[in-house]
Amino acid sequence: MVQNNSKLPSTACAIIIGNEILSGQTQDANVIFIAKHMAKLGILFKECRFIQDDEAQIITAITECSPKYSYVFTTGGIGPTHDDITSMAVAKAFNLPFTRNNEAFKRIFSVVPQRSEEDSRQLMANMPEGAILIDNPISHAPGFQINNVFVLAGVPDIMQAMLLTLTPRLSGGQQRHSKAILCLAFESRIANDLREIQKEHPNVEIGSYPTWHISKEKGVKLVFKSFDLNEIETVERKVMAMAEKLGYQAEEIEI
């Protein structure tokens, strides 16, 4: 991975393309993988969109997101069937010719040779002109990069493998540290004190997540994130002192 030497961290956006999630048929599994991977790379994952297999929606999402973020990852819609329209839509979004990529063609038929002139797999070799291939170690049909947009498969195993193979092209940064405390109080009982601690430590992002619906205990999970581990630990001590003062149990937990 390239080290990003500017002060501002790189940012990322994902566009998850496919009717199957928005129709309620499938639970998405790609977002959390991308999220964890970006966190590890020190890239700020700022937005994710789910859209349908719809050309206009794909073009809009690419056109809106590509200028806004360092990297845009799309998943889904690059197979050989009639509902796989992502590659052509990406070409249209960048106003580029949509043509056969000969190297992609070669790789697609490298293991199981072309069966006939009509072999539908050849459709997966059609890409925007100038596409840089993304290796697919699982099923061979490559993804591709055009400008800052990385076009990946939707099948989780393949998406993950592609994301790992393209990682050296990304410019990452410092990874944020994070810690968490579970405090057995209603969120509203600690909100004012917590607000003061947040004001004193603007460089630590404090997230507050009620957990009582899960644990049936009236609790709140407090998550602290920062580049500065010492400052996180200062915040943790202040939060533990606050809990003691207000009479609530609190303990450090796994994030």
Place this chain on the structure above:
Amino acid sequence: MVQNNSKLPSTACAIIIGNEILSGQTQDANVIFIAKHMAKLGILFKECRFIQDDEAQIITAITECSPKYSYVFTTGGIGPTHDDITSMAVAKAFNLPFTRNNEAFKRIFSVVPQRSEEDSRQLMANMPEGAILIDNPISHAPGFQINNVFVLAGVPDIMQAMLLTLTPRLSGGQQRHSKAILCLAFESRIANDLREIQKEHPNVEIGSYPTWHISKEKGVKLVFKSFDLNEIETVERKVMAMAEKLGYQAEEIEI
């Protein structure tokens, strides 16, 4: 639920607000519930965005999505802590004053009375002027509707309860029928025949989803959706005949 008598179905978009999902800390559980609920109501769920607890991002998402869809649902960021900024951002998006809603204030303190002038729960009564409340049968602090935007809690139990209580305000339509076939073939082997069947039946949406990574069988799940059950069954027969012709096992499965 109001019956939508226009030819075009109502459309929906969800905006999932919160750093916890984009940081990879939490697996989202709200999207699939909203998706299934919309499908049941005959409302086309066209887009979903995950964004951070960031005022500019919330305003952009509301401003872009509210004119595009019949309904926009936001989840998250309406609690009493410093990171709950959704309500104020929605007020800014609509250029409305952000003031105390007296009925919300009353409901918030209806079960556990206000403890002091500083009780942080009062913050949850601040809303855009003209907000129509959304009942919260679980923890009392209401959500609200402003124009076509429905502002809901992020905690799944509460979000779900709010979505159910507001359902009578939505104008739904006919529910689409759906069926599915699992065909034990590589997707590319059936893609051309499938494309022909799709051309013959443009009113049936045919989705094709490779499953081999899950089952380790080289399979593809074919999903058929339409308002016309007869036409789905015609498509199913054609797909079964195609599989037989090409020499692949196929069977109807649960969608």
